[in-house]
Amino acid sequence: MKILIAGDGKVGAALTRQLSAEGYDLTLIDNNPEVLANTVNQYDVMAVEGNCAAMDVLEEAGVKEADLLIAATSSDEVNMICCLTAHAMNKKLHTIARIRTPEYANQLYLMRGIFALSMSVNPEKQAAREMLRLLQYPGFLHRETFAKGRVEIVELRIDEDSPLKNHPLSQLPEIVGCRVLVCTVVRAGVASAPSGDFVLKAGDRIYVTAPTHNLATLLKNLKIIARPVKRVMLCGAGRISYYLADLLLRAGMQVKIVEKEYAACRQISELLPRAEVIQGDASRQATLENEGLQDYDALVSLTGLDELNMVISMIGSSLKVPHIITKLGHMESTPILNELPIGSIVYPKELCSNTIVRYVRALKNQTGAAVAVHSIADGQAEAVEFLVDKDTPCCGVPLKDLKLKNNVLIVCISHGENIEIPHGDSSYQEGDTLILVTSGDHIIYSLNDIFQS
Amino acid sequence: MNYKMIGKFISRILILEAAFMLVPLVIALVEGTRADAFGFIWSILLTVAAGTLLGVLCRNENSRFQARDGLVCVGCSWIAMSIFGCLPFYLSGSIPHFVDALFEIVSGFTTTGSSILSDVEALSRSILYWRSFSHWVGGMGVLVFLLGLTSPGVRGSGFTMHLLRAESPGPDVGKLVPHMRDTAKILYLIYIGLTVLNFFFLKLGDMDTFEAICTAFGTAGTGGFGVKNDSIAGYSPYIQNVCTVFMLLFGINFSCYFLLLVGHVKEVFKDEELRCYLGMVLASIALIAFNIRGMYETLEETVRHAAFQVASIVTTTGFATTDFDLWPSFSKTILLCLMFVGACAGSTGGGMKVGRLLLIFKNLRRSVHRFVSPSQVQVVRNNDRVISEEVLNNTNAYLAAYGVLVILSFIIVSLDGFSITTNFSAVVSCFNNIGPGLEAVGPTCNFGGYSDLSKIVLTLDMLAGRLEIFPILVLFSRRTWKR
Numbered sequence: 001m002k003i004l005i006a007g008d009g010k011v012g013a014a015l016t017r018q019l020s021a022e023g024y025d026l027t028l029i030d031n032n033p034e035v036l037a038n039t040v041n042q043y044d045v046m047a048v049e050g051n052c053a054a055m056d057v058l059e060e061a062g063v064k065e066a067d068l069l070i071a072a073t074s075s076d077e078v079n080m081i082c083c084l085t086a087h088a089m090n091k092k093l094h095t096i097a098r099i100r101t102p103e104y105a106n107q108l109y110l111m112r113g114i115f116a117l118s119m120s121v122n123p124e125k126q127a128a129r130e131m132l133r134l135l136q137y138p139g140f141l142h143r144e145t146f147a148k149g150r151v152e153i154v155e156l157r158i159d160e161d162s163p164l165k166n167h168p169l170s171q172l173p174e175i176v177g178c179r180v181l182v183c184t185v186v187r188a189g190v191a192s193a194p195s196g197d198f199v200l201k202a203g204d205r206i207y208v209t210a211p212t213h214n215l216a217t218l219l220k221n222l223k224i225i226a227r228p229v230k231r232v233m234l235c236g237a238g239r240i241s242y243y244l245a246d247l248l249l250r251a252g253m254q255v256k257i258v259e260k261e262y263a264a265c266r267q268i269s270e271l272l273p274r275a276e277v278i279q280g281d282a283s284r285q286a287t288l289e290n291e292g293l294q295d296y297d298a299l300v301s302l303t304g305l306d307e308l309n310m311v312i313s314m315i316g317s318s319l320k321v322p323h324i325i326t327k328l329g330h331m332e333s334t335p336i337l338n339e340l341p342i343g344s345i346v347y348p349k350e351l352c353s354n355t356i357v358r359y360v361r362a363l364k365n366q367t368g369a370a371v372a373v374h375s376i377a378d379g380q381a382e383a384v385e386f387l388v389d390k391d392t393p394c395c396g397v398p399l400k401d402l403k404l405k406n407n408v409l410i411v412c413i414s415h416g417e418n419i420e421i422p423h424g425d426s427s428y429q430e431g432d433t434l435i436l437v438t439s440g441d442h443i444i445y446s447l448n449d450i451f452q453s
Numbered sequence: 454m455n456y457k458m459i460g461k462f463i464s465r466i467l468i469l470e471a472a473f474m475l476v477p478l479v480i481a482l483v484e485g486t487r488a489d490a491f492g493f494i495w496s497i498l499l500t501v502a503a504g505t506l507l508g509v510l511c512r513n514e515n516s517r518f519q520a521r522d523g524l525v526c527v528g529c530s531w532i533a534m535s536i537f538g539c540l541p542f543y544l545s546g547s548i549p550h551f552v553d554a555l556f557e558i559v560s561g562f563t564t565t566g567s568s569i570l571s572d573v574e575a576l577s578r579s580i581l582y583w584r585s586f587s588h589w590v591g592g593m594g595v596l597v598f599l600l601g602l603t604s605p606g607v608r609g610s611g612f613t614m615h616l617l618r619a620e621s622p623g624p625d626v627g628k629l630v631p632h633m634r635d636t637a638k639i640l641y642l643i644y645i646g647l648t649v650l651n652f653f654f655l656k657l658g659d660m661d662t663f664e665a666i667c668t669a670f671g672t673a674g675t676g677g678f679g680v681k682n683d684s685i686a687g688y689s690p691y692i693q694n695v696c697t698v699f700m701l702l703f704g705i706n707f708s709c710y711f712l713l714l715v716g717h718v719k720e721v722f723k724d725e726e727l728r729c730y731l732g733m734v735l736a737s738i739a740l741i742a743f744n745i746r747g748m749y750e751t752l753e754e755t756v757r758h759a760a761f762q763v764a765s766i767v768t769t770t771g772f773a774t775t776d777f778d779l780w781p782s783f784s785k786t787i788l789l790c791l792m793f794v795g796a797c798a799g800s801t802g803g804g805m806k807v808g809r810l811l812l813i814f815k816n817l818r819r820s821v822h823r824f825v826s827p828s829q830v831q832v833v834r835n836n837d838r839v840i841s842e843e844v845l846n847n848t849n850a851y852l853a854a855y856g857v858l859v860i861l862s863f864i865i866v867s868l869d870g871f872s873i874t875t876n877f878s879a880v881v882s883c884f885n886n887i888g889p890g891l892e893a894v895g896p897t898c899n900f901g902g903y904s905d906l907s908k909i910v911l912t913l914d915m916l917a918g919r920l921e922i923f924p925i926l927v928l929f930s931r932r933t934w935k936r
Contacts, residue, residue: 002631025631033841041520041614046631 189335460511467504492545523615561587566677566888588676623798677771704796771888803886
C-alpha cells in the first residue's frame, strides 16, 4: 500500500517509524530538506521536498498511485488544503488530516465533507482524554481500553511496600481478590511475557488485564490509596490544557492553570470561565508552592518544553503530590524515563499515530481487521482487539489445545456483556471479542495470523 | 563502528560470490579442464568457509548504522570480494602470480578491463567466463544486488541508503521508489533486460554464443575484457556498431530508463546530463573522424572506428577495434580528456561522471560571478532543481581527492621507468576504470610489465575509482578506526 505523509514533524516521524516497520511504501513531503535527509537516513522511505498542498509537489510524490494521504503539518489549514487538492487529483485516495485548533472542533463534521477527509485526528484532544482517564483512576500509570470500555489493560509499578512484592504471579488472584491476568512484565527496561511461577520484585512494571468494573477492587486490595482526585493543577496553557481543563471541570474537579504568558492566560480564562488561571513561572518552585501545590491531588505538566515538564513534575514529586502526569511532546518513549520521579508519561504524538496506524491496518485488511490497537511497555509489546467471525478457526476449542505463534497471548475473551479472563479450558465462539498481547516485533494484521501455519 | 553488521554483510557477499562461481565451475566440468575445475571447487569451498565463519562470528548484530559504517562496509566488501574472487585464477594456475591474479579480478569487478595477460585466447572458457562475469556483477554493484534480496521493513533499515550511496556512482544518489529492495530490483531488472537485448543483437550478427555472452557482460558493465587478443577488431562491422550503441546505452543514467518505463518521456529528453553526454559524444566523434581522415579506406570505416573508440573511452569500457595509439596526437588528446569525463552518474560507467563535471562547472561559474558582484546570491540548479550546498561541497572535495590520488599514484608508478605518457595514461585509465592507456599500456599492449608495487597501487586506484574514492579513502583514515 502506498502512503504519503505530509509534514515530517513529531507525528510524521512517529508514523514513519511505525508504518515503515510494517513494510508500507512511504513517501514523505516536507519543506525542510534537513529534516527529510535525517529521516531518509534512518528509515527505508522516500522524501520529496516542497509545499505539500501544491499540485506539482503532490504529483512528484506520486499522489495518483497512492492509497492514503496523512496530512500532519503544523498548520490545520495547510493540512485541509493538502487533502482537498490531493483528493481532487485522485478520487480513490483516503485522506487523514490533523486538525487541532479548538475553534474548529465543533465544525469537524462539516469540514470532513467539504475537504473530503476520511478521518481527522487531534493529538491534543486525545492526550487530554487519556489524562482524564488516568486521573479518574489514579494509581495506574497507563490505561488502555478494549471491548467498548468493558476491559482494560492497566500499567502498575511494584513498589517496595506493594503486597505483590516477592510473590509468584500464580498467587495474584488471591491477593487482589478478583480474576486478573498479568500479560507483560517490564524488568530493567526489557519486556517479557511471564509464566505463573514468575516472582515479582520491587521496580517491576506490570501490565494487568482486568474487567473495568474490577479496577476499584484491584486498587483497594493492592493498598494503593484510591482517594478520588478533586483538585488538579495544570502547568502551561496550551491546547491540551484547554481540552483537559474543560474535561476535568465537566467531571466536577477544581482546576488551576499556571502559565507564564499573559496573553495565553487571558485567552484560556476567556474560554474557561470556571478555571482559576494564574500568571506565573511554573519552573520556579516558589511559584508552585505559593499556589499551594502541596495541597493538590494531582499535577499535570503541559508546557511546550519536555525538559521543563520533567522538572515541574519532579518538583511536584518532591512536594509529595499524589498523582503526577507529564506530557512529552518531542521525546520518544525510552526506558530511562521510567527511573525518573515524573509519574505517568503521556506522548500525544504516539496516541495520534496509534490511531492512524489502526486506520491503516483496517484499510489494508478490510475484513477481520483489528478493532483496537494499543502499543504497551514502551512499544515493546502490542495489545490488539479482534472480533471472532465465521472465518476464524478453532471456535470452541480449549485454549490449551490451540497452536498459537510464539509470543502471542490471549488475555481476555468477552462474550457480549460477560468478560472472561481466560484459562486453559476457556474457549471462544463466533461473535466474541478477543484481546491479544504480542511482542512488538511481529505484527498481527488479522486474527488468523495468530495461529501457527 | 558496527563491526558485526559490516561482518554480516561481507559474509553474505562471500556466500553470494561463491554461488556466482558455480556457473564457471559447470563450464569447466563440461569442458573437462581439470585444473580449472579444481581451481573453482577450491575457491568455492574457501569462499563459503570464510563467509560462514564470518557469519557465525558476527551474529546478534544491532542495527545502529551510520554513514561511516556504510562507507567502511562497501570498501571492505569490495576488498574481500576481490581477494576471494581472484582465487580461481590463482588456484587453477591460469595466472600463477597472486598479485597479477588480484589485479586481474579487481580490474574485472571495477569494470576497468586492464589486463596483465598477453594471450587471452590461451585461457579456458570457464576462466574467461568468470573474468567477463566479474564485469557484469561489478557494473551495477554487488551490494545493490544484495539489497534487492533483503527483507523489507526491518527496523532502522535506513542504513541501506548509506550502502546505496557508497556503492552507486554519482554526486547525488537517491532511490527510485520508497523501498530500497524495490529500487534495487528495478535497477537490476533494467540491467538484465538491456544485457539480454545486447546478447540478442550480437547473436543476430552470427557471433558465437559463448563469445556473445562474454561480450554482452563486458559491454553491460562497461568493463572491457574481451575473449580475443584483438578485442572487438576481428568481428564484423555490424557487431562493432552494436557494441558502440550498447556501450553508449549502458553509459546513460539508469533512472532515465526507469522514467521512460513509467512514461515520463519528456523529463528524460530534458535531462541536462543526458543532453550534455550525447552532445559531447557526437562532437568528439566528428572531431576525431575529421582528424583521422585518410587513415582508413572508406568514410564508413573512419566514422565507425572513431565512434567505437569514443564510445569505448567515454563510457570507460575499454574495448578496441583499432590501435588508437597510432592516431594523431589531437585525437589521442581528445580520448585522454574523455577518460577523465566518464559516463553519466547512475550508470555502470566510471570516470568523474558528466553530471559531476556539470556541477563543478556551474559552481565555478557562480564563483566567477561572485568575484564580479560579491553581494549577489545565486543557487546552482540542475534540471531546474536547486542543488544543495552540501552536494556542491562534496563534489569539490571529490575533485580535490581525485587530483591528489592521481598525482600520488603517478609518482609511485613512475619508479618503474616507463615513459611519462605511459605512466600517466596507466594511472588515469585505472582510476577511471577504462582499461587501455597509451603507448606501452595502449590497446594492443597490457599491464604485465609493471612491478608488483605499481600493480598494487593501480589495483587500489581501480577500487577507489569505482567506489568514487571515499569508501576506499576512509579505510586509510585513522579516525575511521577510532572508537
